[in-house]
Amino acid sequence: MTESRAGDLFQPGDLVNNTYRIEAILGRGGTSDVYRARSEISGRLAALKVLKAEFSSNDDYLVLLTREEEIRDIRHDAVVRYSENNRTADGHVYLVMDYVDGPGLDQKLKEGPMSAEELLTVCKRVSEGLEAAHARNIVHRDLSPDNIILRDDDPAQAVIIDFGIAKDTNPGAETIVGGEFAGKYAYAAPEQLSGKTDRRTDIYSLGALLLANFRGEKAQAGANLLEVVESKKKPLDTEGVPEPLKTVLDRMTAPSPDDRYQSAGEVLRALSSARLGGGEAAAKADTPDDLDDATVIMPRAKEPETETATPKPSAPPQPMRPISDPPAQSKSRGGLMAGLLVVVLAGAGVGGYVGGVFDGLLGPSYPVVQPYTLVADKREGLPPRIVGYVPSETARDALAAHVADHQGEVELTLASGDIADSWGADVESVVDAAIDLEEWRLSVTGNEARLTGRTTDKALHETISRLYEAGLPGGLQGTAEIELVPLFLAVDDVQTILDSMADCGALSLINPPTTGYGPGAAIQVEGTVAGQDSLTGLNAAVTALGGTRPVELDQVAVLNPAVCLIENFLPIAPPSDIDIAFRNGDRDNAPNPSGDFLVGENPVIDVELPDNVQAGYLSVAVLDVSGNVFHLLPNVSRPDNDITNIRNGNTGPMSIRVAYSIPESSEHGGLAFRVDESTLGKSKVIVLHSDQPLFTQMRPTTESAAGYAEALRDQDRNAATQILSLDSRILTTLKQ
Known part of the structure; x- marks a missing residue:
């Protein structure tokens, strides 16, 4: 906690606008100070961000503070919740936001290195918050350790704060207005130095601050602007960082934005893939798990390493010739080749077959890829999709046929890899079993696989559960987790959502059905909310729970804050x-x-x-x-x-x-x-x-x-x- 000073605008015990009792100052910035305060009305703790007196009449700063208030449109636990701007009787402008109790990553940085596991958890949580912000075209632009707080010192409850320069299209100073860029040099993406920002900028900054917290040392960008510019051209040094964190950070902090993950969603999918694979191999997957942004990179041949020629299809088989006695010279040469073949087989054995050494003799040759990934899924209301690698045309055609029957999409690449001989048939059988589920997802990395899904069909749920109760088939190593969703949505489940969203009196259901809401039943709500944002959030929350059921909020009144x-x-x-x-x-x-x-x-x-x-x-x-x-x-x-x-x-x-x-x-x-x-x-x-x-x-x-x-x-x-x-x-x- 920062100690109060005589020159601070507010002192502990001061009452702001007859509502907020100041308890302590949390921090001081170049343009504003942040105080912890308690509402005299509700007793709730809040954080008050107060614009310094010299900026209170400056329209540029007022616009930024107003924009920061607009972040309240983001509804996510990983993003601090803002409520309102206000002005005291003597003209001091302040912004009210949730108080998050816990250390910032800047404090953790001072305490020493954090573990890779903790930072992977922080990365996942913050990426979820960024995904929610980016979905509303809001870019933070100033992510640094002091802008992420661990609620209750729990990495799984990380919260992004301080959107003070978010959405500002005029490149601000080192942290807010004026100068050449918005952000802090140590964590800023290279393109920020020239005033260019998009969602990939936040991804770079998140990766840079995570690396700093792993080292337990504040990131150093350079002693002057020239050194900063030069250092930003180089990849960050991640030597010694364990997998899968290293691979994730390398991709997040690539100097070129095009080489980074292109969205927070891609970061989340990489983390999911890394943890699924359990190590370095899975972390290096370039194929995103989510098919919305799926990008398949054409596999590269491993041999020869010094050549980059594009693999050519094998020559067609030659027509059969009648057996006759060949010339002596040819016969001797054939005997030598046969001998060499025996030696090769003795040395390489079955591994040679699997590795593709004899593809020229036994079938088509496909480039080797590592890791070997495939993702297939079907989301509610959408057709199924499959993307990734397959080992044969037979497997490709079988999978494509399943998807084609349901008007789905396929993007499959023929490739070789370290997979079981039955891999193609095994994957095809799982897709065949899952295809009729309302929602499902199969994620495969090498021989590791996981099937998840949900259905309202009890018989189908029992069939798939019995089929895979001992694990996935053949050479696939993994489990199936299929959720049986009741056909009727329980009234209590909907009311729980309403209770959690109520901010202006009770919200209740109109004539709720005793048996629950059927697939097409409308969910009607009545009550009052504190503003249009609250009404929007309520609609989103009930819709997410109700699925395709219509949501009617005509009887929900939007009231003013005083009421x-x-x-x-x-x-x-x-x-x-x-x-x-x-x-x-x-x-x-x-x-x-x-x-x-x-x-x-x-x-x-x-x-x-x-x-x-x-x-x-x-x-x-x-x-x-x-x-x-x-x-x-x-x-x-x-x-x-x-x-x-x-x-x-x-x-x-x-x-x-x-x-x-x-x-x-x-x-x-x-x-x-x-x-x-x-x-x-x-x-x-x-x-x-x-x-x-x-x-x-x-x-x-x-x-x-x-x-x-x-x-x-x-x-x-x-x-x-x-x-x-x-x-x-x-x-x-x-x-x-």
């Missing part, structure tokens, strides 16, 4: 038969069932009590779009909220007006509202029914959302009060 703030502090209580009715005061209190009011209109609000609510206390408030709370009942001008007194002997259904028309307010008193352009958006009317008064003392007629949230906490509530019900309705104000 959502209160939602987090409202007591948990069931809804009731109490209703909220809207009327238009400018039209003789005509009903307004939509709850939509235009600028200049006068909303009237009635609380409709059913006949089964005869006693208790009503608390009615409006959470306004401007961040204020209006207490409609009780308030200083209308303190009595005892239902018995309000009913005054009326035992049937009863309407209680809590917001009046302008004429009614002028004549009899009571709160009245008129919509203006400063209060456009969604407000929320809340009705709480309790057995005792809700608060120990009268609340003011109007107060801030933060003040009301604090009042809802236990210290201001009557401890013995029981909340019987909570009902609410959205009121929307719109322009003409």
Whole structure:
């Protein structure tokens, strides 16, 4: 933890915007400082990135900070979550983000070398985060050890932070604005020195910082710019780095972008292949596991090493000749050749056949490749695809036939390798067994193979499970893992997703089927969320779980932050038969069932009590779009909220007006509202029914959302009060 200084903008104990209590300073940068703070409202920890005073009025820096906030569009645990930009009363601009508790890789660097296994884990996690960022065309451009934090000191929970120069098309200074490039020299890709960046730039930087953490020494690029430029032309020194980390780092940090992995997804597939193969051979695979970006490199012949001639197809067999006595000279030569053949066979044995020594005599000759890889898969809703190497035309044609029957794609190259004699037939039989699964994937490196898949067909699942319960067939060494997916999606599984995504009150399912959601059943959700980004994320999460099932979010309302703030502090209580009715005061209190009011209109609000609510206390408030709370009942001008007194002997259904028309307010008193352009958006009317008064003392007629949230906490509530019900309705104000 960095120690506070007298010159720091905020000191521990300071309260920022009546919300965030500063606890400590986490770090200082050239343009901004980062503080750890705790929300006085929710109690949650947050990190506040505060732009230094001299930059607060500079539009260039404000634009960058705003762009950094836009990273909130990325929904991934490996990318820090941003929430909002804000400005204090005296003009200081700050950005609120999740607080990640754990050491940065810069701190780990100071502590000494990290193990290769830990760094492979970090590489996988960070690559997953980069893949999510790159999918939205966001490039970090400044990856370095201090920009990756290990949550709880766990490499598997690495988090990318500080997107301060992300997406900035104007090449920034060493870390942000001005100068010649964005990034830190030690970890910057060569092309960054001339201001060129794309997703491959991040891949280079990640590889460079991982190498530094393996060495336990800060990367050195040069003492001056000229030395930096020259050093960036050379590959990084990975001598002594164990496999498979070495091969992965070599590819990630190739000086030319075209020689690197072309995407974070390719890095992930290389890591998967490396771990599958269990060593150096698998790590050196150039064929990507994912067929979306599959690139097959034509195999090169091993012999002769000094020649690069393209292998030619074997000559066609000569026609048979009748047996006759050859001339003596020819006979002697034939005997010599036969003798030599015996010697060769004795020395090379069967290995000569497998290695292709006699291909000229026994069949076609194919170049030798290492490692020998093949990937076949089928994704939901897409045709199957196969890419890689095969040892014979027979195997190639058999695999192609399987895929062709399902309108799939094939990219297979004939090659020789260190594989079992039955390799082609074994692979073809696995593809034949898996082809009818809804999703499946076969990954083969040499004789090592793994089949994964999923299906809703119980019989098919049992058949394949029995077929491969002892392992994959023939010379293939590996297992099959086929998941049986229920035909119906459990309601509880969907609700779990909704609970995890709720950031502005509860999210619930509309009429969920008791047996679960069938293949074509629509998943309907209702509730409120804190913004459009939250709605987008909710849609993505439910769609990912539901697969092809339609997702309907028409009943999910997007609310403003002030309303959502209160939602987090409202007591948990069931809804009731109490209703909220809207009327238009400018039209003789005509009903307004939509709850939509235009600028200049006068909303009237009635609380409709059913006949089964005869006693208790009503608390009615409006959470306004401007961040204020209006207490409609009780308030200083209308303190009595005892239902018995309000009913005054009326035992049937009863309407209680809590917001009046302008004429009614002028004549009899009571709160009245008129919509203006400063209060456009969604407000929320809340009705709480309790057995005792809700608060120990009268609340003011109007107060801030933060003040009301604090009042809802236990210290201001009557401890013995029981909340019987909570009902609410959205009121929307719109322009003409």
